[in-house]
Amino acid sequence: MNEISLATLFFAAIFTNNILLTNFLGLCPHIAISRDLKSAMGIGAAVVFVTTLTSVLNHVIYYNVLIPFHLEHFRFIIFIIVIASFVQLVEMTIDRYFTRLYVVLGIFLPLITVNCAILGISLFMVIREYTFAQSLVYGAGSGIGWMLAITLVGSIREKIQKHPNLPRGLVGPGITLIITGLLSLAFMAFSGMIQIQ
């Protein structure tokens, strides 16, 4: 049983325990997408939606179906099926009701499924034994944290890419990783903000 408070958990998920900057998850789409601020925010919003709901959904399935039947070890398969189905649902909904957004996001939507961050959030939720409420808060916070990270790196990247003196070896993933590292370093400073009650 994890006794962490909801407010602390939410804050930690976004800042001190950021799913991308601290736990390295969700990097692949990050390097591809953070180039363009607009699509970064679009994808980020979709990811927040998906992480919050799949985190909760997987919690329910894990504790009400998998554990009673001693099938915990199948959680990997079940979680990813839930995530894939859910993303499919989101894709169909966006296509139907927000067609313009769909054109912009296009290829990125199926990529959300393999965003390690989403599966990672569900797996962390199991390992840390979060309750239902904690899973909801953790899922939402982590999604927001991911979105925050890619938009921040994206905006920094937009500025740097235009710089004429960037070494050739660094163009693309090289500089993105270093920017991400610096941002990760900066986020570590947040750990002093949570008061020890």
Add this chain to the structure above:
Amino acid sequence: MPVLPSNKEIFKKGLWIENPVLRQVLGICSTLAVTNLVVNTLVMNAGLIFTLVMSSWTVSLLRNYTPDRIRMMVQMLVISSYVIIVDIFIKAYLPDISVALGPYVGLIITNCIVMGRCEAFARLNPPVPALLDGLGTSLGYSFVLLIIAVVRETLGFGTILGIQIMPDGFVKWTIMIMAPGAFFMLGIFIWIVRSFYPQIYEEKG
């Protein structure tokens, strides 16, 4: 029908020219987290090698029977099964490392490399080339991460595989064991490699 490269070439491709980390910067999520200790990296690499090789081989064996529409689901099923087997194995025989690796073993499932190779190569080629492709790619990946791990553990803990190698007065670079250290290391490594071998790695356009 293009001439297939020889099996040896397929194997070597994954190691260097088409190294998944250095060339495509794929699949780093699950292992960057554990590269702060060499022993964890070795176990993680073993898990990935097993998964990629077996998944490539299996997907290739099934390629003529799998209907196109459901091929992604089948690939996912195959990959997940092998990852679960790896997880069970580590939990049973290396329990302390299992706790240290946490959810990252399970995240091999979403590792873009595994699914990438299955989709791009394994399902279109016979079993032996597919197996070699999987082996070459996963070894190439492992080698990059191992180097990062050696640097991180040496600078961050002063040890390699738990054996002290830095002199006693050495002040540990704790930043190396934490998240930023991994990002910097990988960024610098890619920078170095791309600077020395621009003809292979340069991004077109």
Add this chain to the structure above:
Amino acid sequence: MKKGLYSVIYMFIVTLCFTSVVSGVRLLNEEKILTNIEARRQSVILDVLKIKVGAGAGPEEIVRVFAKNVKPLRLNEDTIYIGYDDDGLSVKGYAFSVTGPGFWGPISSMVGIDKEYSRIIGINFFDNVETPGLGARITEDWFQAQFTGLPLERKDGRGRFFTLKQAGTRKTLKELDAVTGATQTSEAVDKLLNKELNRFVQEVVPLIRKEI
């Protein structure tokens, strides 16, 4: 129609095959995995009660020793572990877990106290996410060994049981060395242990006395 049906049947068969193989592997190793998990938890309890397990003992040995020498006792929300001497009759001490906020996240520890509730036998910080090489050093032997023998007494029954002071500046028995360079974690440990030990002495000890 035929293609669709083939897809469904194929998927079904493949799923069946793979899940069977996975389940088979799991069944073969189930016992080992469960023993590992049990042994992990139990070795911490044995450690703080200073009940010896042979050097290099495997999980099965740990589980065996635990079953022989420790009995859990549920008191409302807490579980206390009663440790017995080798004869299995005389109580050696009590172990209970203490969790509280650390610097990066929660810190969990197991505390063992002697049968007169008068001093700490041992402590083990088995779970934390503090800075590796700094705050995480609370798991090192030298830090944990400091608590062994610490008397559970306070002035007038109020105040702290102990204080963590900068290394090298301790003057009294109740002052222990903090981890150099890990001020926040040391402060967190100081705060949470004192608070929980206080709660244990005030609320839980009377309950134990009633049970025994």
